[in-house]
Amino acid sequence: MSTLADPFDSDESFRDHFNAVDDDGNRNWFYPQKPSGAWHDRRVWFSVIALGILFAGPFLKLNGQPLFLFNILERKFIIFGLFIGPQDYWLFGLTMLSFMVFIVLFTTIFGRLWCGWACPQTVFMEMVFRKIEYAIEGDRAQQKSLDKAPWTTQKISKKVLKWSIFLFVSFLIGNLLIAYGIGVDELKKIITEPISEHVGLFSGVVIFTLIFYFNFAWLRDQACTVVCPYGRLQGVLLDKNSIVVAYDYKRGEPREKLRKGQDRTAGDCISCFQCVAVCPTGIDIRNGTQMECVNCTACIDACDTIMDKVGMDRGLIRYTSENAIANGIKKLITTRTVGYIVVLTLLWTVLGYLVITRTDTETTLLRAPGSSFIENPDGTISNLYTFKIFNKTNHEITPVMSIESPKGTLRFAGVPDLRLDAAGMSQGTVFVTIPKTALEGRKTNVKFAIKYGEETLETFETTFMAPQW
Numbered sequence: 001m002s003t004l005a006d007p008f009d010s011d012e013s014f015r016d017h018f019n020a021v022d023d024d025g026n027r028n029w030f031y032p033q034k035p036s037g038a039w040h041d042r043r044v045w046f047s048v049i050a051l052g053i054l055f056a057g058p059f060l061k062l063n064g065q066p067l068f069l070f071n072i073l074e075r076k077f078i079i080f081g082l083f084i085g086p087q088d089y090w091l092f093g094l095t096m097l098s099f100m101v102f103i104v105l106f107t108t109i110f111g112r113l114w115c116g117w118a119c120p121q122t123v124f125m126e127m128v129f130r131k132i133e134y135a136i137e138g139d140r141a142q143q144k145s146l147d148k149a150p151w152t153t154q155k156i157s158k159k160v161l162k163w164s165i166f167l168f169v170s171f172l173i174g175n176l177l178i179a180y181g182i183g184v185d186e187l188k189k190i191i192t193e194p195i196s197e198h199v200g201l202f203s204g205v206v207i208f209t210l211i212f213y214f215n216f217a218w219l220r221d222q223a224c225t226v227v228c229p230y231g232r233l234q235g236v237l238l239d240k241n242s243i244v245v246a247y248d249y250k251r252g253e254p255r256e257k258l259r260k261g262q263d264r265t266a267g268d269c270i271s272c273f274q275c276v277a278v279c280p281t282g283i284d285i286r287n288g289t290q291m292e293c294v295n296c297t298a299c300i301d302a303c304d305t306i307m308d309k310v311g312m313d314r315g316l317i318r319y320t321s322e323n324a325i326a327n328g329i330k331k332l333i334t335t336r337t338v339g340y341i342v343v344l345t346l347l348w349t350v351l352g353y354l355v356i357t358r359t360d361t362e363t364t365l366l367r368a369p370g371s372s373f374i375e376n377p378d379g380t381i382s383n384l385y386t387f388k389i390f391n392k393t394n395h396e397i398t399p400v401m402s403i404e405s406p407k408g409t410l411r412f413a414g415v416p417d418l419r420l421d422a423a424g425m426s427q428g429t430v431f432v433t434i435p436k437t438a439l440e441g442r443k444t445n446v447k448f449a450i451k452y453g454e455e456t457l458e459t460f461e462t463t464f465m466a467p468q469w
């Protein structure tokens with residue numbers, strides 16, 4: 001009878017516990033060693049550019065409106081100048097769907113490249129907050145001893161300085177987030193006008209500041225390993241051909257300490273644990289690809305430095321795939337990725353069609369319930385309609401409704417207010433009157449237009465009823 005292997009004895013037993021928490025359930029606070037090396041330098045430059053774009057984003061405008069806006073509460077979004085309002089649910093849904101398929105495709109090929117290089121959490125944590133921490137409290141060893149030390153004046157002043165700067169940077173990020181939500185013009189009002197006039201938005205800035213402070217001062221790696229849904233999806237998104245930060249176990253194993261004067265028969269890993277010391281999520285990449293790895297490249301640099309020192313080739317830890325390590329096969333495009341590319345191409349085609357054919361207004365014109373045609377003494381026929389006009393732009397417009405063909409007149413019930421706020425709506429009732437001679441019979445298709453100045457925003461058709469003749 002075969003016996004099942006004890007999972008806690010297997011090589012995979014490191015997966016049975018969460019390394020950010022100890023056996024008693026207390027937080028394991030990580031003190032990653034200051035990273036340095038070629039990959040880190042590249043990431044620093046990339047982060048400077050990414051942060052520059054991120055902070056400049058709310059100030060960029062196209063035709064007087066922000067280039068990007070993500071107003072979730074009012075369901076108004078502007079992506080590369082394209083306004084997507086509450087009426088554009090198709091556009092919004094397809095944009096979100098194609099964005100998700102793109103993420104799946106990108107992750108399947110390039111693994112967590114986004115996490116390591118461009119995710120705001122990693123960029124702010126590793127390139128801003130961690131740098132401030134290193135500057136004030138020193139490297140790994142100094143930080144550890146400072147935390148263990150009693151609360152002397154020096155420790156208090158270092159901690160207060162660090163937390164104050166953290167709070168200030170969190171405040172900047174909080175303002176940045178609000179600027180992406182409501183636009184810089186509205187944000188300026190909160191800053192320049194009395195707070196009492198913007199209590200809601202000011203509270204938003206305060207709440208986001210505290211959330212970011214909590215995130216970067218305390219939550220840190222756990223934002224990636226516990227909170228982030230993208231991180232937790234890696235198990236299904238990655239496959240053996242995905243490019244990830246990986247340890248070349250074929251070359252590195254069996255690992256063994258380096259001993260002077262000894263003829264080395266072991267693998268290239270000298271068990272120096274430098275790759276573990278620099279890891280911001282506290283894992284050992286030599287255990288294989290793990291959910292906690294954010295592909296920050298710190299272990300690549302650490303290992304390359306060691307390899308240089310001991311005179312071995314760089315790249316024991318590098319960007320590669322499991323298939324490349326195990327079988328020497330580098331395969332970026334697989335059947336799976338081709339499938340995603342086909343789906344994404346279809347989605348983008350439909351999305352492109354919707355964007356090109358999109359009109360600035362969307363009008364529904366329906367015959368009033370229970371109404372019939374009216375025969376007027378002057379030989380004309382009237383139909384009564386109810387209408388709704390939705391403004392799909394991000395600015396106020398006062399459009400005019402007209403009948404294009406056949407020739408006829410419109411008479412609105414009451415004085416309709418066709419002034420439409422940004423993403424607003426107007427509705428009313430209108431009599432459409434057409435000479436009987438211009439009609440085709442019992443049913444005639446009538447074409448309407450919505451115009452704003454000289455510009456025709458939308459045309460649409462409806463059916464006009466007349467007596468049989």
Ligand code: SF4
Nearest residue numbers: 269270272273275303
């Ligand atoms: S840094 Fe390189 S040599 Fe040192 S333990 Fe990690 S993989 Fe092995």
Ligand code: SF4
Nearest residue numbers: 279293294296297299
């Ligand atoms: S294992 Fe390497 S790449 Fe992954 S998070 Fe740790 S240091 Fe970064």
